[in-house]
Amino acid sequence: MGAYKDESKNGTWFCKFTYTNWKGEKINKKKRGFATKKLAQEWEQEFLNEQSGTLEMTFKEFFEVYKRDKKPRIREHTWKTKEYIVNTKILPYFGKIKMNEIKSITIIHWQNELMEKRDDKGQKYSPTYLRTIHAQLSSLLNHACKYYNLKTNAARDVGSMGEKEANEMLFWTQEEYEKFISAIKDKPQSFYAFEILYWCGLRIGELFALTKEKFDFENNIVKVDQSVQKLNGEIVITPPKTKKSIRTIVMPEFLSREIQEYLSGFYKLKDKDLIFPISKSYLHHEMDRGCKKASVKRIRVHDLRHSHVSLLIELGYSAIAIADRVGHESIDITYRYAHLFPSKQSDMAKSLMQLRDNSNKPSWDELLNDEEEIDV
Template sequence: WTKEEYQKFAEEMMDKPISYYAFQMLYWTGIREGELLALTPADFDFERGTVKISKTYQRLKGKDVITSPKTKKSNRTIQMPDFLCEEMQEFFKMQYGLKKKDRIFTINKSYLHREMDRGAEAAGVKRIRIHDLRHSHISLLIDMGFSAVAIADRVGHESIEITYRYAHLFPSKQKEMASKLDDLNKGA
């Protein structure tokens, strides 16, 4: 989704705080679904504005299981935008008796999928997969001009080659680069 499509969707999610804040985290940080569902208050450092990704949630044989993330590079600390820090602090205040090691989002993947359907339909935007929010985040960062190396580091890609799979999104920058090189050559 473009930022505008996401914002239309997010507006429709505001009636259910757990859904709204879950999708905010997914879109604005680019974390994976399992990483989101494993988050605890202990993972957040609001003074520094960061969230630490060090585990993932799965449901195996009817049991909630917390495991190590997908890859070594998936262990990372993500800098959150200020507005997201404020929103997550608000969300924490809404939770009754939330302890440091409690899962924040006590929902499952099928709940998120149903909410994605509901929100996309209500917002009048195309239905995308939950994982596509991660792709939307990466696309947004590419469009903002961040390097593939910086993006790979943020989203926990094991190799930069994975980030380069988004290369089709970089061409929009090619014209801008050529134009700046032109200006530089002209001494502008």
């Protein structure tokens, strides 16, 4: 490795070398400003490892490779979440370990440590959060297996920790919601925001992205094709969570009238102006206030979406119809809300019994009696 003393720069060191990039081109590389020869050589080796994709590199070095490969392909907000989890929950443990030295026992020790760790409030991490953390590690190792010849994904071999879904899915009945919305109607902005969340099943980011031009009051519809995220302290408008999330929702007539009334209260509202320039923390505060005032159980703001789905299930709509309205895959609705659907096993059995009764086919007892008569 070429490391040289730079007399013109206060005696610091620099490295100078040639490498082949991903296009097969020979590139000359020079990096100055190292305090020692060893630091210059280490930087050169790390750089060459990243360029070649060799699994002799450390986990920290590979994360830079992963970042280069994946960041341009996913939503900025999704990447920020991934990067935060890796930097705070994974790199402190795996950062200095070489990729080809990460074994199953290493993963187990890391899992055990995380399951005992507590947050700033002294609480252990929730099962769903633990599963999310593990998924980020497994995703990164899987990328190494698929594209950089890592022999095995130790995180996948060990298995996940935590749970995919929380043990209890909270939602409000219509009666509970009506008590809540009456309690916060003194603040119009809060009232109309919660009305849309409950009666349309929008995600919070989708609510914040609504503008005047998204509404067609003649047909009582609202178009959902954007989401608002807060990145590095700035408001960013992005596409929705998935392609399925781009949808048109038909509003009940009373809600259409309410939103028209709400928009009429703005002064010179432009078509592209956001109509809910509020924050998540504001909605959380209003949820606290309304629940306390109405004496209803506290649920998350996102649980209003669950409440909307549960209401549609109670009204008898299919998983496919509900999925189209809320921007989910029907299989997700079926899995997550299966316990709420009215078609229980006993109901199915009764329906099958009714089919047989109505078919005029002989019963089993009748068939037995016929056999006895023949035998005699």
